[in-house]
Amino acid sequence: MKKLKCFSLGLMMLLLSGLAKAQLVIEITSGADQLLPLAVVPFAYEGQDALPADVAQIIENDLKRSGLFEAIPRTNMLSLPSKKEDVHFRDWRLLKSDYVVIGSVKQIDASNYEIAFELVNVLSQKTVEKHEGLAVKASGMRDAAHYISDKIYKLLTGVRGAFSTRILYVTAEGDRAAPTYRLQVADADGHRPQVIVESEEPILSPSWSHDGRFITYVMFRDRRPNIFVQELATGKRQKIAQYKGLNGAPAWSPDGKQLAIVLSKDGNPEIYIFDIATQKLNRITNHYSIDTEPSWEPDGKGIVFTSDRGGNPQIYRVDISSKAVERVTFEGDLNTRARMTPDGRYLVTVQKNDGNYHVALQDMKNGRVQILTETYLDESPSIAPNGSMVMYATTYNGKGILAVVSVDGLVKYRLPSAAGEVREPAWSPFFE
Amino acid sequence: MSFFSKESYGLPMLLALSLHLFLIVVSLVAVDFKEEQDLRVNDRPVVQAKVVDISQTIIGKKIEENKAKVKAKALAAKQKTQRDKKRKAAEQALKDRKKQLAQQKKQKQAVEKKARVAEKAARKAEADKLQKRQAAEADKQQVAAKKSQQAKADAKKRLAQESSKADKAKKLAEAKKREQAKINQQKAAQERKRLEVIRIAAEQKKRQEEAQQALVQEKARKEALAAELALQAEAERLDDIAEAQMLQSMSGLINQRIRSRWIRPPNAKNGMRTQLSIFFLPTGEVDLAQITRSSGDDLFDQRAVDAVYKMGRIEELSELDPYVFERNFRQIEIIFNPQDLRR
Numbered sequence: 001m002k003k004l005k006c007f008s009l010g011l012m013m014l015l016l017s018g019l020a021k022a023q024l025v026i027e028i029t030s031g032a033d034q035l036l037p038l039a040v041v042p043f044a045y046e047g048q049d050a051l052p053a054d055v056a057q058i059i060e061n062d063l064k065r066s067g068l069f070e071a072i073p074r075t076n077m078l079s080l081p082s083k084k085e086d087v088h089f090r091d092w093r094l095l096k097s098d099y100v101v102i103g104s105v106k107q108i109d110a111s112n113y114e115i116a117f118e119l120v121n122v123l124s125q126k127t128v129e130k131h132e133g134l135a136v137k138a139s140g141m142r143d144a145a146h147y148i149s150d151k152i153y154k155l156l157t158g159v160r161g162a163f164s165t166r167i168l169y170v171t172a173e174g175d176r177a178a179p180t181y182r183l184q185v186a187d188a189d190g191h192r193p194q195v196i197v198e199s200e201e202p203i204l205s206p207s208w209s210h211d212g213r214f215i216t217y218v219m220f221r222d223r224r225p226n227i228f229v230q231e232l233a234t235g236k237r238q239k240i241a242q243y244k245g246l247n248g249a250p251a252w253s254p255d256g257k258q259l260a261i262v263l264s265k266d267g268n269p270e271i272y273i274f275d276i277a278t279q280k281l282n283r284i285t286n287h288y289s290i291d292t293e294p295s296w297e298p299d300g301k302g303i304v305f306t307s308d309r310g311g312n313p314q315i316y317r318v319d320i321s322s323k324a325v326e327r328v329t330f331e332g333d334l335n336t337r338a339r340m341t342p343d344g345r346y347l348v349t350v351q352k353n354d355g356n357y358h359v360a361l362q363d364m365k366n367g368r369v370q371i372l373t374e375t376y377l378d379e380s381p382s383i384a385p386n387g388s389m390v391m392y393a394t395t396y397n398g399k400g401i402l403a404v405v406s407v408d409g410l411v412k413y414r415l416p417s418a419a420g421e422v423r424e425p426a427w428s429p430f431f432e
Numbered sequence: 433m434s435f436f437s438k439e440s441y442g443l444p445m446l447l448a449l450s451l452h453l454f455l456i457v458v459s460l461v462a463v464d465f466k467e468e469q470d471l472r473v474n475d476r477p478v479v480q481a482k483v484v485d486i487s488q489t490i491i492g493k494k495i496e497e498n499k500a501k502v503k504a505k506a507l508a509a510k511q512k513t514q515r516d517k518k519r520k521a522a523e524q525a526l527k528d529r530k531k532q533l534a535q536q537k538k539q540k541q542a543v544e545k546k547a548r549v550a551e552k553a554a555r556k557a558e559a560d561k562l563q564k565r566q567a568a569e570a571d572k573q574q575v576a577a578k579k580s581q582q583a584k585a586d587a588k589k590r591l592a593q594e595s596s597k598a599d600k601a602k603k604l605a606e607a608k609k610r611e612q613a614k615i616n617q618q619k620a621a622q623e624r625k626r627l628e629v630i631r632i633a634a635e636q637k638k639r640q641e642e643a644q645q646a647l648v649q650e651k652a653r654k655e656a657l658a659a660e661l662a663l664q665a666e667a668e669r670l671d672d673i674a675e676a677q678m679l680q681s682m683s684g685l686i687n688q689r690i691r692s693r694w695i696r697p698p699n700a701k702n703g704m705r706t707q708l709s710i711f712f713l714p715t716g717e718v719d720l721a722q723i724t725r726s727s728g729d730d731l732f733d734q735r736a737v738d739a740v741y742k743m744g745r746i747e748e749l750s751e752l753d754p755y756v757f758e759r760n761f762r763q764i765e766i767i768f769n770p771q772d773l774r775r
Contacts, residue, residue: 024764026683030772031694031739068698098695098738121734123741158699158731388698408774 035070036156038063038099039092042074043117044082047107052138055105055115058145059152062163062189065404066153066388067411072097084120084127092122099128101152111138117148119155128155142191162384163188166428167391168196168206168215169402173420183217185232188384188427190402190415196230206426209252215426216240216250216259227261229276240274249293250274253300260284260294260303271305271318284318285325291316295339304328304338304347315349329362331369337380340364341387346407348372348381348390359392361407372409382427383407391415391425499674506667513660520652535638542631549623553616560612568605575601678752679760685748686764694739696770697731704729706736706768712761716749724765736768 040060045051063069078091082104092100103117115134120127129151136144143164150161165188172179181203186193197203201220208215216229227241227250241247245264252259259274263281271284271294285291289309296303297317307316315329315338329335332351339348344364351360351371359373359381375394382391389411391404396414400421403414415422575598707725710718721740723733749761 024679024683024760025767026687026690026764027767027769028687028691028694029769030691031696031770034695036695098742121738123738156697156731158697158729 036068036099037070037072037097038101038156039072039077039095039097040101041077041080041082041103043102043115044080044104045106046104047113049107049110051105051141052113053141053145055141055145055148056101056103058142059101059149062146062149062161063153065189065411065413066157066161067406068153068157084118087120087122089122089125097122099156101148103148108135112136113138113141115144115148119152142187146187146189159388160386160430162386162388162427162430165385165430166212167382167402168208168217168424168426168428169393169422170203170206170424171420171422172400179420183219185215196232196235204424205249206424207251208426208428210254210256210429212429212431214252216252218248218250227259229259240276240279251294251296251303253296254298255300260296262292262294271303273320284320284323286323287325293337297340298342298344304340306336306338315347328364329369330367331362332360335360339381339383339390341383341407342385343387346387348383348407350379350381350392359390359405361390361409370409372405372407373403373412375403378403380424382425384427385429389427391427393423393425499671499678502667502670502674506663509663510660513656517656524649538634542627546627549627553620553623557616560616564605564609564612571601571605675756675760678756682748682752682761683764686743686746686766689743689746690739690766693742694768695735696773697729697735699729700732700735700770700773702770702773704732704768704770706733708736708740708766708768710740710764710766712746712749712757712764714750714754714757716746718743727768732768736766739768740766 040056040063042054042056060071064071072095076095078095079086079088081087081100082102084102087100087102098121100120100122101117102120103115106114106116108114113136115136116130116132117134118127118130131148131151134144134147146163149163153159153161153163166185167188167190168183168185171182171184173182174180178200181199181201182195183197183203183206184193184195196215197217197219199219201223203220204218204225206215206217213233214229214231216227218225218227220226224242225247226239227247228237229240229250230237240259241250241261241263243263243265246269247261247263248269249262250259251261253273257276259276261272261274262269263272264270266283268288269290269292270286271291273282273284274280275282284294284303285305285307287307287309289307290313291305291307291309293306294303295305301321302317302319304315304317306313308314309316310327313334313336314327315335316325317328318325328338328347329349329351332349332353334352335349337350340346341348347362347364349360349362350357351369353371356376357378358371358375359378360369360371362369372390373392373394375396378392378394380393383389384391387407389404389406391402393400394403395401396403400423401414402422402425403412405412704727705725706723706727709720709722709724711720711722713719718740721737723737726733749757752761
């Protein structure tokens with residue numbers, strides 16, 4: 001018996017010695033989620049002419065604007081390396097920079113340049129991404145910078161960057177009683193605006209086709225609204241709807257073959273689907289109250305729209321095949337101008353609460369609503385193709401401007417203001 | 433009715449009872465073993481993530497101090513037992529030496545005695561010899577006188593007779609002499625035998641004493657060992673507790689350091705899980721962080737690795753006992769498993 005006890009004790013000790021070597025395991029279930037600190041070192045330049053654009057600065061601004069990064073100020077940098085072998089990791093660690101972007105621009109001839117860049121992880125001292133010999137025209141320097149921003153953003157956030165995208169918007173300038181309306185296109189950061197259409201009569205509801213090649217908008221002619229489709233590259237324009245009464249709010253279907261439009265030709269505003277190939281109309285809603293502002297769901301199976309059938313304007317959803325309608329928004333005094341995020345998870349609306357109009361975000365999964373903006377008289381929200389940001393029109397210092405808010409409501413910025421009033425922004429899709 | 437009679441259930445019952453008893457005892461041993469193991473598992477480092485503030489590092493230090501105290505105590509006790517042992521050993525050596533001396537003396541005495549006895553015997557033999565010789569001479573003289581007296585009377589008549597008589601006397605003397613030598617021999621043999629008996633008795637006694645001594649020594653040794661083992665076990669138990677507490681606070685510290693530097697990518701979701709192996713240097717710096725189980729999302733994994741490298745040097749680790757460090761912190765596992773995200 002004693003022996004047995006002895007034996008079992010020995011066995012236990014053996015087992016314990018095994019246990020004693022058991023690994024220490026620590027589980028971490030929450031994080032800090034500060035902004036990711038990174039440094040975009042000014043790119044080295046080798047060339048005759050003055051550098052057309054400060055590529056590193058554009059990249060830094062892009063990343064900072066996304067609200068996910070914190071850039072180390074240039075004035076704090078201890079060195080300005082342009083090659084990995086010149087990166088003193090200890091210095092960058094001291095600056096608490098997790099990543100460093102380095103690069104160089106080289107002039108090949110009068111209008112051709114070559115860009116190289118490298119994204120380096122300061123902590124692991126490894127190269128995350130390296131590109132060399134990116135051929136760029138002098139005029140394309142900003143595009144190149146946005147392209148690099150997109151690359152870095154994707155590598156560091158896992159989400160596709162939307163810095164190379166563009167925006168459409170309408171400006172009204174001149175005499176307040178009879179202003180000049182201009183439909184313009186610009187980089188997503190508001191730089192390089194170009195006028196597409198100019199008119200003495202209002203231009204409304206610009207929107208992009210899903211490949212970004214075409215746009216559609218409403219333009220008044222002789223005080224009557226018409227819907228146009230225009231190819232951006234050529235400027236070729238086609239009038240697709242000119243019915244009696246209201247013609248408005250065109251929205252491209254995800255497959256690019258159809259337009260959802262609002263027509264009041266049959267009495268009151270209803271949602272129709274216009275097939276571009278067959279030029280045929282298909283009425284989707286049928287109600288005595290106003291149905292307007294259609295927007296496609298990402299899968300193209302349904303359309304969300306604004307209707308006052310419940311007494312005041314709210315967002316409803318119609319199933320295209322069954323034409324069954326259901327109410328989507330219940331919070332706020334009213335909700336208008338619905339847009340869905342590309343993943344279909346969130347619905348962005350303009351919500352009125354106590355006389356104030358703000359951009360609201362509704363979680364389609366649990367119905368939770370979050371007010372994203374604090375600005376005054378917000379309208380026309382439009383979502384970035386990566387679903388991270390919402391651009392909207394608002395008033396600032398008594399003037400209509402464009403502003404951006406992240407879908408989590410944490411990042412807000414205003415776009416550089418052009419002359420006059422700016423309205424109706426439309427964020428482009430990704431350009432492939 | 434007899435207990436063991438065929439009709440009685442006594443024997444089967446006894447057998448059944450003993451079998452049950454045996455089974456219970458066996459199961460008790462097994463259960464005992466299992467419980468103790470579980471217990472040990474519990475105070476081993478099953479460390480849950482816990483927030484630890486600076487005060488806990490002080491606790492960590494305190495634990496270290498306590499541990500040092502316990503260790504010092506154990507060391508002192510060990511030294512004392514060693515000292516005792518040494519002293520005892522010295523005493524024993526002294527005793528042994530004394531005994532050895534006594535024994536040597538005894539042996540010397542025995543040898544001397546033996547020598548004395550032998551001398552005595554030799555002297556006696558010498559005396560006997562002398563006496564014999566004297567007697568023989570006197571006899572000779574007597575014979576000579578008689579011979580001269582009778583020579584005149586029996587000049588030729590008793591010549592042959594006389595010579596035979598002398599022969600006879602000579603023979604007698606010789607026989608007497610032999611007898612005496614024999615007796616002497618016997619006496620010496622007896623003496624030797626007696627001495628042998630005494631010697632054997634002494635040896636036996638000595639052996640007994642030695643055995644007794646060995647027994648006492650063995651007992652003392654065993655007791656000392658048991659005491660030392662108990663002390664050691666207690667020290668180890670206290671060590672284990674201190675170590676478990678230290679592990680708790682240290683892992684809390686590491687957890688907090690990493691957590692405050694962990695920047696999750698925007699696509700991170702609750703329930704994602706990455707496991708890393710971290711290799712520390714004794715200086716408290718991270719030598720290497722390796723993904724041992726990926727979340728399936730490279731970026732999520734990378735940010736976990738980044739958070740570990742950003743932790744910097746953990747000074748508290750460099751202050752650990754090298755053995756404790758080696759056993760617990762040369763390599764640790766970190767699981768990144770967010771529960772606080774919005775989605």
